Amino acid sequence: MSVADYEVDYSEVTGRKVECPSECGMCCLCQPEVLPEERAFFRTNHPDALVKAKGPEPYFALALKKGCGSCVFLDGRRCKVYDHRTAYCRQFPFHLYASDRIKVELDLSCRGAWTGAGVDALAEAKDIVARADRRIVSALEESTAVYREFYANCREAGVMAVPSGLRMSVSENLSMFTDLAYLSRIMDMAQIEPLMSLAGIQPERNLDIPSLEEAGRDSALESMSSSDPLSVPVYCDPQWNWNMFMATEDRIVWNVMDDDGDLHMKGEADPMDIRLRIPDAAGRHVLSEYIQTLNGRDSFMGSVFALMDENGYEDDMSNAYYGCLSVTVMDLLWRMSMLDHFMGIGCGADAVREAIIFYDMDRLDAPTIGAFV
């Protein structure tokens, strides 16, 4: 078998461009895996830079400055071993997600995906897929079997829905997911209705902002709840600072990491003091485009499926999908509110865009039943 025998969906990257501004270096804060065929170069030339990283299965990776900063090869935000960088480094900001097909997804935490300049993303993605052929086929063999088993479990539990139907329903009702009055109702229904549909949903008349705030805050803080810089999301701001927000007990501490891997504290806040900001019309437009991107992502669907599996197939797939999408939107809006609290970014189109840049790496990192290649 080769990748030509499988469906590859490029819709997320079609019509986009990507570049890598020289000031960024944000993706070099992730510890890249070194594939077996890449190890010889590092073993021979930089033996100290090759380390064993811990994971469900241990793997070889590149060392980080001070154990938690950027990759040791990042120098002045440029790569010192550019021609020998790993496949992971070459691939970023593209992600290849294997379910019962391959979906090429674009990491919107990369600022180079937003400039509208650079190389054609579709051509780049096709090249990456061709180079990863062997890894893709082996990942697909496993993920196809996992998906088959997941669908069988759903049918047996009577919670199956048609994924393409759920996506179509969200597309047709996209504006609901940017309107807090609808979101509130969707989240309630996802919990109490045995089998929910978006048809005929009425907006919540008495909007309970504190409970919406709580939904966003709980979800956002879950990913920031660590004092380990390696475990928290990085927000690369327009001035190319690497911001890290670490939640400990009742505080959020805002740090900026410098190029040597040292943290500098910039501020702190009680999460309860952060008031939910509601995006203006231009912000809602940017938000709706992002929701549409998530709605088309197989990794997002896979993360909903992972949640269903974790919860023992108690919820119908429709409830799980609409509910998860609503919480995702609240998480994003809470992060926008937090950035506004610390940095005064507002709640317009630019603010929503910054929140997506902050959030998307977390979204792509969510547990899923498929696999990133």
Ligand code: SF4
């Ligand atoms: S995150 Fe994007 S822009 Fe930044 S260094 Fe990586 S590829 Fe370049």
Ligand code: SF4
């Ligand atoms: S090898 Fe180069 S591109 Fe890859 S993470 Fe290290 S510095 Fe960045």
